[in-house]
Amino acid sequence: MLLNRLDGYEELSEDEDDEEDDVKESGAQADDETAPELVEVSAEQAASILATTEAEAEEANPGVTNARYLDSNLNIQEDKILDSDQNGVMMEWESDIMKKSAVALLPRPGLKVLNIGHGMGIVDGFFQEREPSEHHIIEAHADVVAEMKKRGWDSKPGVTIHEGRWQDILPGLVGEGVTFDAIYYDTFAESYADFRGFFSEQVIGLLEQEGGKWGFFNGMGADRQISYDVYQKVAEMDLFEAGFDVDWEDIPVPKLDGEWKGVKRAYWVVDNYRLPLCRFMD
Numbered sequence: 043m044l045l046n047r048l049d050g051y052e053e054l055s056e057d058e059d060d061e062e063d064d065v066k067e068s069g070a071q072a073d074d075e076t077a078p079e080l081v082e083v084s085a086e087q088a089a090s091i092l093a094t095t096e097a098e099a100e101e102a103n104p105g106v107t108n109a110r111y112l113d114s115n116l117n118i119q120e121d122k123i124l125d126s127d128q129n130g131v132m133m134e135w136e137s138d139i140m141k142k143s144a145v146a147l148l149p150r151p152g153l154k155v156l157n158i159g160h161g162m163g164i165v166d167g168f169f170q171e172r173e174p175s176e177h178h179i180i181e182a183h184a185d186v187v188a189e190m191k192k193r194g195w196d197s198k199p200g201v202t203i204h205e206g207r208w209q210d211i212l213p214g215l216v217g218e219g220v221t222f223d224a225i226y227y228d229t230f231a232e233s234y235a236d237f238r239g240f241f242s243e244q245v246i247g248l249l250e251q252e253g254g255k256w257g258f259f260n261g262m263g264a265d266r267q268i269s270y271d272v273y274q275k276v277a278e279m280d281l282f283e284a285g286f287d288v289d290w291e292d293i294p295v296p297k298l299d300g301e302w303k304g305v306k307r308a309y310w311v312v313d314n315y316r317l318p319l320c321r322f323m324d
């Protein structure tokens with residue numbers, strides 16, 4: 043049900059619906075061992091929580107699509123990037139998360155890394171400190187690309203900038219047979235379906251089979267704890283289906299009070315960030 047919910051809801055027939063209700067009313071457990079475990083709510087409750095959250099998000103950020111975002115002018119400040127509707131694209135408070143992600147993905151110098159979404163360049167700065175042999179960055183927004191060049195990213199050691207959307211760039215890299223020891227994904231105004239398409243179709247062709255690791259900014263549903271938990275379970279199921287193991291590390295997020303001044307919506311409310319580290323299943 044959750045997977046259907048995230049892709050567009052597929053209605054159950056009346057009979058199937060009744061069967062579900064019977065199971066719940068009698069308190070019986072589903073005996074299908076493959077049934078996914080869901081946090082502490084039923085699938086129906088979870089689906090409705092996600093629906094509410096998505097509806098609220100849509101209300102708060104009407105029409106924030108990737109195409110609209112890429113067409114808009116950005117307000118690039120020292121401690122944040124805002125889009126033309128004052129939505130927070132990237133903020134400095136995420137630095138600790140970016141640092142821990144970079145350290146987990148690049149444990150030693152001399153590895154090849156691909157970062158998707160440059161933003162404020164925070165994670166790329168930490169990747170540079172790890173001295174990769176190759177450092178590829180895909181960035182789609184013209185304002186961010188211009189800022190990157192202004193700050194000299196095009197001449198940093200090992201750096202190759204790919205200007206454009208990952209959807210357009212990655213098939214070319216896969217075609218050339220380029221592979222990476224580490225991949226990081228952190229974009230903006232993309233859907234869960236885009237993200238799932240990324241890891242189920244692209245990562246397999248790009249990540250080193252031996253020891254390759256990849257991660258992503260785990261911010262889905264972070265404006266409410268229950269949505270955050272549910273998204274984690276949904277992602278875990280999809281990652282499993284796509285052939286990845288994932289380890290999660292809890293990182294406490296300090297209280298964010300003043301940070302949201304001038305930002306349209308506080309997109310982070312939960313106390314702990316769960317940092318994902320993914321690898322191919324054995």
Ligand SMILES: C[S@@+](CC[C@H](N)C(=O)[O-])C[C@H]1O[C@@H](n2cnc3c(N)ncnc32)[C@H](O)[C@@H]1O
Pocket residue numbers: 108131132140158159160161162163164165166180181182183186206207208209228229230231232
């Ligand atoms: C949240 S920011 C990334 C922040 C970055 N991790 C950092 O440490 O500063 C998201 C970035 O992804 C870029 N982006 C959005 N959609 C994209 C796409 N389809 N392909 C490539 N980059 C994209 C945005 O322009 C933005 O620079």
